[in-house]
Amino acid sequence: MTKAQLITEQLVEHLVQGIEQASSICILTSFVMKSGSDILREPLRKAAERGADIKICTGDYLFITQPEALKTLMNIHEKIEVRLWQSNGTSFHPKAYLFQFNDEGHLIVGSSNLSRSALTTGVEWNLSLSESPDVYAEALDQFTKLMYHERTIEVNEETLKTYEETYEKFHQSHPNLVRTWTKREEIELMLPTPKNEEPEIIQEQQAPYGEEITPRFAQIDALDELETTLQEDYKSALVVMATGLGKTYLAAFFAQHFQRVLFIAHREEILHQAKNSFEHVNPGKTYGIYNGKQKEGHADYVFASIFTLSMKQHIEAFSADEFDLIVVDEFHHAAASSYQRVLDYFQPKFLLGITATPDRNDNKDVYAICDGNVAFRIDFLEAIQRQWLAPFHYHGVYDDTDYRQITWLGNRYAEEELLQVQLREDMAERILKAWEKHKQTRTLVFCSSIKQADFLANYFNENSYKTIALHSKQVEVGRKKAIQLLETGKLDAIFTVDLFNEGVDIPAVDTLLFVRPTESLTVFTQQIGRGLRLHEDKDYCVVIDLIGNYRNADVKLSVLDTAREAKKTKQIQPAVPAGCVFELDTQVIDLLTEMARKRQPRKEKLKDDYFTLKQDLGRRPTYLELHLKGQSEVKDYKEFGSLFGFLYWADELSKREKEVFKRYEPWLVEVEKTKMSKSYKMVVLLAMLNRGFSDWYKPITAKEIAPFFHQYLTEKEYRKKRDFSDKGTKRLWEYNEKEVSKLIVENPITFWSGSSKGLVTFEDNQFALNFDVVVEDEEILYEWTREICEYRLHYHFERVSKF
Numbered sequence: 109m110t111k112a113q114l115i116t117e118q119l120v121e122h123l124v125q126g127i128e129q130a131s132s133i134c135i136l137t138s139f140v141m142k143s144g145s146d147i148l149r150e151p152l153r154k155a156a157e158r159g160a161d162i163k164i165c166t167g168d169y170l171f172i173t174q175p176e177a178l179k180t181l182m183n184i185h186e187k188i189e190v191r192l193w194q195s196n197g198t199s200f201h202p203k204a205y206l207f208q209f210n211d212e213g214h215l216i217v218g219s220s221n222l223s224r225s226a227l228t229t230g231v232e233w234n235l236s237l238s239e240s241p242d243v244y245a246e247a248l249d250q251f252t253k254l255m256y257h258e259r260t261i262e263v264n265e266e267t268l269k270t271y272e273e274t275y276e277k278f279h280q281s282h283p284n285l286v287r288t289w290t291k292r293e294e295i296e297l298m299l300p301t302p303k304n305e306e307p308e309i310i311q312e313q314q315a316p317y318g319e320e321i322t323p324r325f326a327q328i329d330a331l332d333e334l335e336t337t338l339q340e341d342y343k344s345a346l347v348v349m350a351t352g353l354g355k356t357y358l359a360a361f362f363a364q365h366f367q368r369v370l371f372i373a374h375r376e377e378i379l380h381q382a383k384n385s386f387e388h389v390n391p392g393k394t395y396g397i398y399n400g401k402q403k404e405g406h407a408d409y410v411f412a413s414i415f416t417l418s419m420k421q422h423i424e425a426f427s428a429d430e431f432d433l434i435v436v437d438e439f440h441h442a443a444a445s446s447y448q449r450v451l452d453y454f455q456p457k458f459l460l461g462i463t464a465t466p467d468r469n470d471n472k473d474v475y476a477i478c479d480g481n482v483a484f485r486i487d488f489l490e491a492i493q494r495q496w497l498a499p500f501h502y503h504g505v506y507d508d509t510d511y512r513q514i515t516w517l518g519n520r521y522a523e524e525e526l527l528q529v530q531l532r533e534d535m536a537e538r539i540l541k542a543w544e545k546h547k548q549t550r551t552l553v554f555c556s557s558i559k560q561a562d563f564l565a566n567y568f569n570e571n572s573y574k575t576i577a578l579h580s581k582q583v584e585v586g587r588k589k590a591i592q593l594l595e596t597g598k599l600d601a602i603f604t605v606d607l608f609n610e611g612v613d614i615p616a617v618d619t620l621l622f623v624r625p626t627e628s629l630t631v632f633t634q635q636i637g638r639g640l641r642l643h644e645d646k647d648y649c650v651v652i653d654l655i656g657n658y659r660n661a662d663v664k665l666s667v668l669d670t671a672r673e674a675k676k677t678k679q680i681q682p683a684v685p686a687g688c689v690f691e692l693d694t695q696v697i698d699l700l701t702e703m704a705r706k707r708q709p710r711k712e713k714l715k716d717d718y719f720t721l722k723q724d725l726g727r728r729p730t731y732l733e734l735h736l737k738g739q740s741e742v743k744d745y746k747e748f749g750s751l752f753g754f755l756y757w758a759d760e761l762s763k764r765e766k767e768v769f770k771r772y773e774p775w776l777v778e779v780e781k782t783k784m785s786k787s788y789k790m791v792v793l794l795a796m797l798n799r800g801f802s803d804w805y806k807p808i809t810a811k812e813i814a815p816f817f818h819q820y821l822t823e824k825e826y827r828k829k830r831d832f833s834d835k836g837t838k839r840l841w842e843y844n845e846k847e848v849s850k851l852i853v854e855n856p857i858t859f860w861s862g863s864s865k866g867l868v869t870f871e872d873n874q875f876a877l878n879f880d881v882v883v884e885d886e887e888i889l890y891e892w893t894r895e896i897c898e899y900r901l902h903y904h905f906e907r908v909s910k911f
Contacts (some may be wrong), residue, residue: 130208136202182264212241258420345482349484353497366432372414379413379641401887418450426454428453435462506699533693579605615643766891794897795816801891
């Protein structure tokens with residue numbers, strides 16, 4: 109029976125008791141005050157030291173949360189994870205404390221935020237619940253979804269610095285603001301599907317049970333490449349495959365190589381759809397769902413919610429080597445920290461990342477988890493050319509909104525300001541007329557907010573059309589019912605907010621209407637994919653896109669350009685696939701021409717992209733991190749001579765580091781730019797670096813290098829295949845010190861010493877740097893040289909799909 113207790117005073121005593129005993133602690137509050145973080149600091153520190161899993165999520169609504177409070181929480185212990193919900197002016201009111209004691213969960217929810225008065229003497233009501241496993245499981249599931257929602261950011265030194273600046277500006281501009289915190293009965297948590305509605309399962313490649321289902325279209329080529337990747341001894345790979353080509357079924361076919369499989373996703377719909385697809389391909393296996401409500405972890409194939417799995421108590425229910433294959437689906441929609449915990453824990457034989465989003469520069473995290481190894485890649489443009497997807501007819505319609513007057517919050521426009529220009533009847537009328545001019549029969553409309561979706565749906569209905577706004581707060585008509593109404597022609601359009609980016613497909617959709625500013629090329633690409641599935645009643649998909657002077661308006665059209673990789677400059681007119689149509693309003697052409705003329709200088713963009721990644725990481729990125737996770741291509745930094753030349757220009761080096769840079773700049777440029785047809789030069793350098801920072805630069809013989817050189821090139825099949833398998837090196841697979849040493853002398857040592865402008869030499873059988881290293885500079889120069897070396901080796905061996 110559920111045990112409930114009303115707590116009206118001294119909540120802190122109950123919290124401290126829970127913190128002292130719990131194995132898992134989750135705190136969710138609207139705001140945090142320095143007084144509140146101080147009162148729990150010591151108990152939380154002790155809990156972290158004994159290994160408790162601690163997560164804290166708070167918000168920035170009205171900037172009540174004090175920077176000093178966030179700093180205190182951040183510094184309690186390195187293993188405590190603190191994240192900040194970016195409210196963008198939307199109210200944020202949850203107050204909940206969750207404790208896991210062995211097999212029992214305990215929940216406290218009510219009115220108390222994290223401040224001294226709320227936890228001690230203030231008038232507060234909180235309800236404590238125990239022995240209620242279903243309620244606790246639901247609360248924990250909702251907490252993790254909120255904790256790792258795309259609107260939260262990790263609190264680290266860089267994000268705290270940015271928050272503090274915004275906090276000060278807000279308080280300076282609102283000096284007379286009365287701090288009144290309105291109490292509300294409801295906790296606003298994310299509701300992925302309406303109440304009483306089962307997750308939607310839409311099959312993309314279904315065959316009747318008992319009939320064999322086989323690979324088709326791009327799946328055949330992708331499977332061949334994945335199998336080659338396995339043979340080459342890669343441990344991870346990425347497949348980029350356009351929506352509609354069967355990514356999930358591809359993963360199911362590939363899973364036949366493995367005994368136990370873990371499939372990870374961030375939406376319930378994807379989990380159930382994937383399970384269904386795998387069952388069709390591999391009917392002899394057992395299957396289980398692992399999420400907030402189900403814990404079927406003993407099956408051959410487990411389909412797990414990342415939000416549930418990222419909790420310590422759940423991930424440790426499995427051994428590190430439990431699974432042979434881990435499949436990560438739609439990784440770019442999840443917070444990196446939640447995935448990182450899971451991927452750091454498990455040690456599978458192979459890790460497969462799958463995504464439909466081809467734009468590397470928009471978000472590189474999906475590439476980073478697979479070490480940049482792309483086994484197979486086919487975007488929707490190539491799929492259209494192969495007639496595997498429907499062509500599009502694109503119409504760019506002018507939007508006269510001046511987005512320069514709307515506050516940009518780093519990754520989106522301020523919602524309340526945006527709504528002021530969106531919720532106008534004249535704007536709705538222009539949208540309606542553009543739609544009437546170009547539409548076909550079944551339309552999906554992508555909006556930027558629930559209020560905009562409701563407003564436009566009502567306006568269209570008032571003008572004799574049958575439409576519905578479908579979103580997380582819509583409970584009158586469920587998603588499944590709305591899709592059926594659209595497919596049968598009983599609805600003209602569905603207005604939605606990010607519900608159809610992935611996981612659910614409606615092949616009959618033949619018109620897409622974009623009434624939101626494009627903030628992410630990833631999302632834009634996904635949403636276009638919603639209309640490109642082949643269908644017997646559809647010859648092509650109409651795309652109606654409002655274009656104003658918002659961010660990314662001048663680069664978004666590159667998503668439609670089959671020649672974008674070959675173009676040195678962004679051109680307004682993309683080269684679209686055969687059978688497609690592309691047209692822009694005259695005013696749109698003028699707007700984009702002007703925006704292109706005023707585009708941010710490349711050096712400043714590099715700087716912005718660098719600092720964005722630095723803020724995400726909370727520290728200066730390494731060279732390899734910039735390559736794997738940065739938005740700009742690393743090669744673009746080479747216009748500064750080297751990455752460290754860029755850091756010098758961007759004032760990112762300390763006074764001491766600037767002195768080191770100026771002293772050794774020619775060497776850093778040499779390591780970064782020396783030509784490499786094979787990896788040999790960097791392998792020699794890595795062998796030197798492995799001697800440690802005080803010895804790495806000292807002379808070395810080929811004989812000393814030989815054991816490491818041979819082991820490095822033969823321990824991974826892909827290294828051996830690429831750089832150690834020609835006629836002259838195959839005979840060296842069996843180690844021969846004399847012959848390997850001879851190879852090192854002939855190539856790379858002789859080549860490098862002859863092309864380095866005197867920076868390295870080979871004399872008296874010794875390879876050496878031809879410059880002095882000051883003892884005080886040893887460690888800095890060592891770290892920088894190692895960063896460049898590791899990046900160049902990684903880049904050299906990245907597996908890039910030939911498709």
